[in-house]
Amino acid sequence: MRVCLVIEGSYPFITGGVSSWVHELIGGLPEIEFVLFTFSPQAGQEVRYKLPPNVVGVTDVVLTRSAAKDGSRRRRAGSKERVRGILASHIRMFAGNSPRLEELIGAIPEGTPIHREAVLDKRAWRFVQAQNRGRNPLYAYSDYFWAWKSSHDLIFNVLAARAPEADVYHSLSTGFAGLAALAAKLRRGKPFLLTEHGLYHKEREIEIRKAAFVRGYQRDLWIRLYARVARMCYEGADLCTSLFEENRGYQLELGAAPGKCVVIPNGIDVARYSVERVKKDGDFHVGFVGRIVPIKDVKTFIVAAKLVLERLPNTVFHLVGPEDEDAPYALECHRLAEDLKIADRLDFTGRANVLDYYRFLDVVVLTSVREAQPLVILEAYAAGIPCVSTDVGNVSELLEGDRRFMAPSKDSGKIAEGIEYVLEHPEEMAEMARHNRERTVATYEKKELLARYGALYSRFESPGPRIGPAAPGGGA
């Protein structure tokens, strides 16, 4: 059996939670062949993982690739029909109806970039102008045009990409990866499995609203586009899995059929993280495990460290994770530590074996502004370490809603209080660590996760009733 994992902006080029999950999934199902169908912002990215032997192929598509380099200069046969089909779908969408996916995706055959046709075709051009008149009448036409062009170029690149042959297309998000998997399903007649860790369209919306350079109509267009693509993916997927119930609710809200949505929580290799704990010198050791990137809000962690050190000067803070993904941000973090005069108490380890740190850390802290179901908390639990975290994603469920250890986003004061509470209540923490470990073994064991995905793949492979948009149903 061959599974095509459709991934945008993570494995195997970027390390992190989703990438680790994918790596573990592939490694844990050696009897299944995997092909990776990845979408990247740029070409030639370094592969950050040693690919397991059952990865039999990697097809990387550069999202921003100019179609001019793909030989799209010449108008191809069927151009008029393609444009007509695409316009018909758009008209349906703008009228508030769901597009006919077969019609829309079928209008753009694999390997046929239509960037050029979309601008040069008279009807397409008039359609864009008509939309501009209706939606953006007060501002410069070029603003509308570039918003439309940049967003649709990405979609055209995705839909023109040739998907590897596989028995199942398993996308790790909605967005462009989901759209590619949906296209592959419709073109190949193979099932489409959608797994979401976070909620891609919500994450993009937050980014767009925060980005200063995306304004006015452009902002609205991008947000609507991501929501529309997410809806198409939910409606078109044969099965949607999410990590926790709250996210499943969002999937249902955006059009996924209840019978097609299941929760499969994250899982870790509990035995691997069950390290023998040691007490390292007389200091109190606080750990941050993750990439040094803005989404992890490392600066809040550093400010919290400052607050803790004012009361508990014998504390050491270890930041265990690579700094090369966003080097300018990492540099800012170092400077902040220097400005706060706590650099000597902060240990930026860079890329390191987390097990070496789980042996002696007294508390693991997570300050992310966005997470789904963070593996680092599960790893810490397996290692018997209490956690303090911002209240994002599924953290509340993992921390059983205990407000003593949760803080709103960016609240370094509350994070510091949580750390101090752990330090000041060692007996309670020991008891809590045992409890959390038991919960992890019972609910978040990797073997269980692998078994469920293995079963899902087998089910899709079996020659039973075809799962498709016309015949929904068939949950896990």
Add this chain to the structure above:
Amino acid sequence: MAGIGFELRKLVETRTLRGVLGAAFSGILIVAGPWLISAASLAAAQRLPFLAVPGIALEFTGAMVWALAISICASAAPLYIFVRLSADLIYESRKGEAATLLVKYAAVSALVSIPVGLGLALLLVVEPLSSLLLVLAFALLLAAVNALWAAMVTATVIHKYGRILLAYGLGMVLMYFLARALGPSMGAAGALLGLAAGYALTALLLILASIESLGREPCPDAFRRLRAYAGRYGNLALAGLFYALGTWIDKAVLATFGGVAAPGTRFYVNPGYDTAFYYANLALIPGLVFFTIVTETDFNLDLRRFIGYLGHRRQPEIEGVKTRLIRDSALSIVQQSAFQAVIALGIALVCPLFASSLGFPIAVFDRLLAGGVFQLLLLTALNMLFYLELYQDAALSALTFLLSNFLMSLAACLWGRAAEAQGLPYLAACALSGGLAVTLAFRGLHRFDRIVFLRASGESFGN
């Protein structure tokens, strides 16, 4: 030449008789000054006693016409690429580099022309042993003319018309006196050497004037850049080549089938038709002045406004400017064509009065005058296509001009109707290709907003 048009327009807008006449006179000097001075000098040279001998006169005329025709056709493609690169350098305020590029290009094209010219002359001069001097003179003339084209084009941007006219004047004076000095002993070869020296001096003076005006800065990799431009703007080069061939092909076909050549040479010419064509071309001067002052300048202004609106204005405003651009361009072309048609008609009505002294059939001349109206249309539309950078369409129009002129001329000759058909292939080819070029230019204008956005997306279109 839109920059020149702006200056002449200022004169016209004074709304005084002096201003209008000044603009018209300056326009004639700019678009046809070199042409008129050369013609006058040649006419003067041809009255030299030694050129009155029929054989020598035919040898001189044949070699000169062939040298000019070969030069125009052979240098057209590289010259258009050179012009494009020069224009880009000047637009980017790298004028000193443009001057250096001119020096390098003129030097290399002249140097390359000498062996090429020698080779061609050895083919065209049947008795080389007795005419080695003629062969050498032909090659030197080719080299001088090739250098002159590049110098002329660059000189149009320096806006020092007095200097330019002086360069032509001095060159032609040298040509006359050298021809007079060498002619009696060397015959046609002497006259050709005089012509070559005159052109060479003109080219040199124009290059010096350009360097003085533009400055001089290093232009590294000049020929690598020209090669890169040739790859990028291949259709521009083809448009130049096809147009140049198209203007000569009917003359070449008619001369090959029914022309005469001086003994011992293959410089076939068709004196009656060639002279008629030459005079008919002079009739284009008023239309060219109109084009420079009105049509091209208006188009340039409207196009710049339209492109500016595309980046910053609302859609209704863009559409308004686009409509105006199309309407005004059409109006200018109609006015220009009507103006040229009236000029042609006036000349056609006056010509019969001098029929006995013209030396060519009036009917042929009328056809060529009518053809000139359409050739001006073709030139105008090609110019618009160049502004829009729709070089593919320009090449297609020029190819239509070349092929239709060639095939119809050939057909007339093969059917033994060459004499009766003189001028008709040219008229039909100009009308056909002019109509096509105008159609393509306006199609380009109608969708130019789309094309601009497409190009801004990094895609090429129509280059």
